[in-house]
Amino acid sequence: MSTKNVKDAYQFKHKHILGIEQLSVADIFHILDTAISFKEISSRSIKKVPTLKGKTIINFFFEPSTRTRLSFEIAAKRMSADTFNIAASTSSATKGETLIDTARNLQAMNPDTIIVRHGSSGAPGLLARHVEASIINAGDGTHEHPSQALLDMMTVREHRGTVEGLKIAIVGDIAHSRVAHSDILGFTKLGAEVRVAGPETFMVPGLDALGARVCGSIVEAVTDADVVMALRIQRERQDDPLIPSLREYSQFYGINHNLLQKHARPDVLVMHPGPINRGVEMNPDVADGKGSVILEQVTNGVAVRMALLYLVMGREGGRG
Amino acid sequence: MTTVNRLILQNGRLLDPVTGVDAKGDLWVEDGVIVPAQKEIPENSEVYDVHGKWIVPGLIDMHVHLREPGEEYKETIKSGTRAAAAGGFTAVACMPNTTPVNDCASVTQFITKAATREGSARVYPVGAISKGSKGAGLAEYGELRQAGAVAVSDDGLPVLDSQLMRRAMQYAGSHDLLVISHSEEMALSRNGSMNEGVVSTRLGLRGIPAAAEAIMVYREIALAELTGQRIHIAHVSTGAAAELIAQAKARGVRVTAETAPHYFTLTDEAVGDYNTNAKMNPPLRTEKDRQAIRKGLQDGTFDAIATDHAPHSVLEKELEFDRAANGVIGLETSLSLSLALVRDGVIGALRMVELMSSAPARILQVEGGTIAQGNVADITVIDPEKRYVFTEDSILSKGKNSPFLDWELQGKAVLTVMGGRITHNELT
Ligand SMILES: [Zn+2]
Numbered sequence: 117m118s119t120k121n122v123k124d125a126y127q128f129k130h131k132h133i134l135g136i137e138q139l140s141v142a143d144i145f146h147i148l149d150t151a152i153s154f155k156e157i158s159s160r161s162i163k164k165v166p167t168l169k170g171k172t173i174i175n176f177f178f179e180p181s182t183r184t185r186l187s188f189e190i191a192a193k194r195m196s197a198d199t200f201n202i203a204a205s206t207s208s209a210t211k212g213e214t215l216i217d218t219a220r221n222l223q224a225m226n227p228d229t230i231i232v233r234h235g236s237s238g239a240p241g242l243l244a245r246h247v248e249a250s251i252i253n254a255g256d257g258t259h260e261h262p263s264q265a266l267l268d269m270m271t272v273r274e275h276r277g278t279v280e281g282l283k284i285a286i287v288g289d290i291a292h293s294r295v296a297h298s299d300i301l302g303f304t305k306l307g308a309e310v311r312v313a314g315p316e317t318f319m320v321p322g323l324d325a326l327g328a329r330v331c332g333s334i335v336e337a338v339t340d341a342d343v344v345m346a347l348r349i350q351r352e353r354q355d356d357p358l359i360p361s362l363r364e365y366s367q368f369y370g371i372n373h374n375l376l377q378k379h380a381r382p383d384v385l386v387m388h389p390g391p392i393n394r395g396v397e398m399n400p401d402v403a404d405g406k407g408s409v410i411l412e413q414v415t416n417g418v419a420v421r422m423a424l425l426y427l428v429m430g431r432e433g434g435r436g
Numbered sequence: 437m438t439t440v441n442r443l444i445l446q447n448g449r450l451l452d453p454v455t456g457v458d459a460k461g462d463l464w465v466e467d468g469v470i471v472p473a474q475k476e477i478p479e480n481s482e483v484y485d486v487h488g489k490w491i492v493p494g495l496i497d498m499h500v501h502l503r504e505p506g507e508e509y510k511e512t513i514k515s516g517t518r519a520a521a522a523g524g525f526t527a528v529a530c531m532p533n534t535t536p537v538n539d540c541a542s543v544t545q546f547i548t549k550a551a552t553r554e555g556s557a558r559v560y561p562v563g564a565i566s567k568g569s570k571g572a573g574l575a576e577y578g579e580l581r582q583a584g585a586v587a588v589s590d591d592g593l594p595v596l597d598s599q600l601m602r603r604a605m606q607y608a609g610s611h612d613l614l615v616i617s618h619s620e621e622m623a624l625s626r627n628g629s630m631n632e633g634v635v636s637t638r639l640g641l642r643g644i645p646a647a648a649e650a651i652m653v654y655r656e657i658a659l660a661e662l663t664g665q666r667i668h669i670a671h672v673s674t675g676a677a678a679e680l681i682a683q684a685k686a687r688g689v690r691v692t693a694e695t696a697p698h699y700f701t702l703t704d705e706a707v708g709d710y711n712t713n714a715k716m717n718p719p720l721r722t723e724k725d726r727q728a729i730r731k732g733l734q735d736g737t738f739d740a741i742a743t744d745h746a747p748h749s750v751l752e753k754e755l756e757f758d759r760a761a762n763g764v765i766g767l768e769t770s771l772s773l774s775l776a777l778v779r780d781g782v783i784g785a786l787r788m789v790e791l792m793s794s795a796p797a798r799i800l801q802v803e804g805g806t807i808a809q810g811n812v813a814d815i816t817v818i819d820p821e822k823r824y825v826f827t828e829d830s831i832l833s834k835g836k837n838s839p840f841l842d843w844e845l846q847g848k849a850v851l852t853v854m855g856g857r858i859t860h861n862e863l864t
Contacts, residue, residue, distance in 0.1 A: 137638075215756055236756030237640035238710035257758070259640025297640060320643070322634030355626070 128427045132244045132251040135260035136301040144305060148270050150423035151416065157194060158418055168197035171228045171429055175201045177254070178234040183390060184254050184264070187414070188231050191421035200227075215239060216246050223247045228429045232256070250428040258292050263424060264389055265298035267417040269306060271409050272343055274416075275385055280307035285337040285380075286328075287313050287371060288347030288397050289358070291320040295389045296347060300328045313337035314369055317358040334369055341380045345387040346371045346397040362396050372399040376407070385409050442466050442481040443856060444473075445817065448491035453790035454806035463491050465813040468856030472809055484851065484863050486817050492789045493807050494526025494814030494854060496796035497767060499591075499616075499670055499694060499742035502528070502559070505546060506535025511747040511834045513550040516767070517557040519745075519833035521859035523767040524849025526814035527558035527804055528745075529796075532569065533592040539564035539575040544583035556859040558814075560586040560802055562616065565604045571596055574604060577611045586800045589616035591670060594652055596622060598659065605665040614800065616668045619652035619677065620718065629758045631704040631719040639710065641757060646725065649718055650676040657684040660691055668799060669693040671744045673718035675728025682737040692799050693732075694740040697773035698764060698839060700729045706839050712753045712760035714839040716746070730782050733791065739799060741791045743770045747835020765835045768826070773840070775820055775847030817851035817863070824848060 128146050130138065139147070157165055173192045175185050185201065192199045204218060215234075222230060229250040232240045237257030244251040255261040273279055284303050290296045290312045303310045304327035312323055313331040323330050331337040338344050349365060359365045376384055386398075386408040394400050403410060443465040450461045462473045477483060497520065503511035513530075520528050530547065532538035538547065544561045551559035563580035567573045569590040577588060588608055594617070595601040601617075608615045625644040630636050632643020653669055657680060660667040672678055672695045681693045698716065703723050706714040714720060732738045746763025753760050774792060777783050783791070793816075797805025804814040823846050828836045852860035 214751075214754070216754055234756070236758045239756045241710060242756060257640050258642075294640060320637045321632060322637035325634045326638060 131428060132240070133262055133424050133428060134241050134244065134251065134253050136262050136265050136298045136305070137260065139262070141305050144266070144269065144302065147266055147420065147423050147427065148273060150427060151266070151270055151419040154422040154426070155416070155419035157422070158415065163194050164196060165194065166196045167426060168192065168195040168429065171197040172226065173197045173199045173425065174222060174225070174227045174230045175199060176204065176222065176230050176232050177202070178204050178232070178239070179255070181233050181255065184233065187417045188254060188421050191418050191425055194418070195422055195425060197425065215242060219243050219246045223249065229425060252424055252428065255294055258294050258297065260298045261294040262298050263417070263421055264295050265302040266424070267413055267420040268299055268345070268387060269302050270416045270420055271387065271413050272385060275409065276342065279303060282308040282342040283311065283340055284308050284343040284345065285311045285313065285341040286345045286347065287334055287337060287369060289318040289349060290314055290323060290347070291318050292350070293347050297326070299345070300326045304328070311337040311341070315359060334375070335379055338375060339379045341384055343385045343387060344371060344376060344380055345389075348389065348391065349393060349397050362393070366396045370395070370397055370399060371402050373401045373405065376402065383407065387413060390414070442478065443813070443853065443858075444477060444481050444483045445491050445815070446483065446485050446487075448486040448489050448817065450807065451490055451492045451785055451789050452807045453786050453794040455808050456786075458786055463807060463815065465815070465853065465856050468813050470807055470809050470811050470813050486851070486863070488819070488821070489850065490785065490818040490820060491807065492816050492818060493793045493805050494816050494852065495524045495771065495792045495849070496527045496800070496802070496804060497525050497743050497745065497770065498529045498740055498796040498800055500528045500530055500745040500767065501533065501747065501763070502530040503534065503747060504550065505543065509834070510749055513547065513559060514554040515832065515834045516745070516747070517551065517555040517559060519765070519767040519831070521556040521852045521854070522832050522849070523769070524771045524816040524818065524852055524860075525557050525767060526816065526852060526854040526859070527560060527802065528767075529560040529562050529586060529800060531562050531589060531591040532564040537564050537569045538562070538585075539567050539569065541576070541579040541583035544580055544585050548584045557854060560584070560800060562587045562589050562591070564588060565590045565595055565615065566600060569593055571600065574600070574607055577608055577613055581611045581613055585613065586802060587614035587616050587668070589618065589670065591616060591618045594618050594620045594622060598655060601656070602659050602663060605659055605663045605667060609663070609665040612801075614666055614668055616670050617652070617656045618670055619649055619656060621648045621651040624648035624651070628719075629715060630707050631721050633704060633722055635704040635707060639707065644719055646674040646676050646721060649674050650680060653677040653680050657681070657689055657691055660684075660689050664690070666690045666692070671696050671699070671718060671742070672729070672732075672738065673699045673721050673725065675725045678728050678732040678737050682732070682735070685737065692739040693737065694742040695729050695732065695738050696742060696744050697766060697770050700726060700733060700777065701773050702726070702839060710757040711839065712755065712757055713764060713837050713841065715757065715760055715762055716744070716764050717762040730777065733777065734782055738791065739795045741770065741774055742796070743767055745833070747833050748837050749835070753837050763837065765831070765833050765838050767833060768831060769838060769840050769845065771818065771849055772826075772845035772847050775818070778820075779846070813853055813856040815853040816849050818847065819850045820847045822846070822848040822850065
């Protein structure tokens with residue numbers, strides 16, 4: 117069987133997008149190819165196609181996230197779907213309403229897709245078992261954030277033509293980052309070497325089992341790197357002190373121009389899942405420098421999310 | 437349930453770790469006491485041929501949660517002891533984390549009375565170490581002892597204040613009470629919902645490192661050495677803790693320890709896709725820990741197998757993993773899972789009976805644990821070959837939260853006798 121036949125025979129079979137873990141390499145390529153075809157729509161003067169007309173999408177955010185929610189909402193609207201935002205606070209949970217109760221209530225509104233952001237790892241999977249709608253994970257706990265990883269892969273692929281063989285450094289709070297988690301799974305699936313670095317308090321056991329190369333220093337991580345991604349540093353926690361101060365962190369782990377010039381490839385791509393703490397995990401000279409693709413990540417985010425919405429529920433409808 | 441005057445079990449394999457007996461034979465019971473066999477079988481005797489089956493002292497589970505008073509929707513003394521009898525247990529020790537906490541004589545008496553009235557197994561209440569299990573101030577051990585408590589524990593929570601734990605051991609010693617430690621360094625386990633390791637990283641769940649257990653186990657050992665008193669370490673889950681206990685025992689510290697069937701059967705992989713029926717505290721650990729626990733059962737590091745039977749309703753379990761309650765039921769699977777150790781050659785049959793009956797009786801200083809003549813007729817008949825699928829429908833506990841649902845298990849209690857009274861019977 118030729119490669120072309122294999123490609124023709126491919127069918128996207130996922131009802132839900134719960135994580136990169138469940139996606140095959142073929143699935144990822146299919147999503148990225150679909151996203152590229154949708155990206156063009158966003159550059160038209162009338163940025164709207166009727167593909168998902170009549171479909172109902174609920175944005176169900178248990179955690180505040182303006183950026184991801186907006187990106188999904190724009191994606192849905194560009195495909196003419198009806199979108200509803202539900203910002204469920206965890207207070208309804210403390211009132212005794214369980215996630216499954218909430219899911220049953222949502223189900224009563226007959227949505228086609230529910231986009232879920234939740235503070236508990238695994239919550240989207242739990243929902244998927246209790247509702248009829250497709251579930252798209254928009255970030256669960258410290259587990260996965262698949263649409264973010266897909267837009268990262270899309271961005272790198274657009275610039276390098278391929279992901280295979282690239283060296284990708286992710287620097288910062290790996291332990292608490294669902295973005296890092298999904299990126300490690302995704303990029304390694306596509307054949308890249310993913311290096312992670314940061315202070316030991318930002319590491320957890322088993323990152324190597326996920327496929328990452330755990331580096332002892334930031335220099336080791338960025339040496340000859342094709343891509344350097346910095347993660348957002350949360351403010352220092354009082355209950356579990358991970359770093360002494362943002363000031364010290366920026367001094368030893370902040371990504372700056374000198375570091376990249378000295379060690380990374382000259383054409384290194386600089387990425388960040390946003391929003392950036394300028395001067396903490398990344399210096400402005402890098403964030404706004406020539407290798408920065410941070411804004412493209414945002415643009416690609418809409419395209420990837422259009423692709424995901426289309427693939428989980430628009431398969432039978434025509435593409436506009 | 438029938439009360440019989442005379443019960444005769446014929447042609448079984450008699451196993452008694454206390455006397456060292458492992459031989460084919462008959463067992464006679466008259467008026468609740470084990471008596472010598474006679475030549476003629478008198479009329480009105482209840483006779484069972486238990487050829488191919490084991491006759492062992494009634495199993496004793498020294499660590500269960502019966503949820504009554506306060507959370508009767510999860511379990512009652514009646515349903516919990518019914519499940520115990522079905523699992524081959526003639527006695528259980530119940531932890532004090534009820535509502536209210538069993539920290540005074542009136543709650544202890546409530547439990548013993550309910551057990552006498554409607555129990556299918558003996559129930560030995562465990563009182564609280566501290567008032568309300570709040571970790572400050574000793575509960576009244578003298579009164580608890582008089583009311584029927586056999587031990588004290590703040591189980592569910594560690595005693596964080598080391599001085600309080602020291603005083604607890606000393607004062608419990610004065611009242612001949614055992615102190616049972618739930619060993620957990622809370623600062624390390626805070627917000628954790630499973631073992632810290634490769635699986636927690638994959639699932640994005642906050643982990644509980646093995647050190648959280650080992651640190652507290654070491655403190656308890658140090659305090660037992662300081663006070664010269666007894667300490668019993670509950671539900672050991674890690675190889676690190678097992679090693680500390682083995683070392684302490686070797687230098688003569690008065691420490692005993694139990695582990696649970698889930699720790700020698702499962703690993704943290706059982707959490708799978710956020711299966712809350714595999715969520716407990718301490719959590720399921722790694723394969724290396726599992727092997728260390730099995731070795732500890734073999735070499736005497738562990739004195740007892742206890743279940744930490746912790747029934748919950750679906751309300752507490754059908755939740756996001758990090759919000760779901762800790763705990764699994766265990767009374768009805770413990771024997772089958774322990775028999776697997778015998779089949780695997782990890783331990784012998786006598787050792788298994790010691791771990792599940794004789795040793796708990798000795799540690800708690802209660803009757804049972806032997807089928808020698810003149811002793812109370814607490815007896816379990818085991819069919820080591822019987823195969824069955826453990827299904828939700830078959831569970832007698834009100835809790836269905838087991839990680840072993842739909843497992844095919846081998847070996848089962850087919851007759852349970854408490855004080856001469858049959859409490860569970862699959863022979864007829
Ligand atoms: Zn405990």
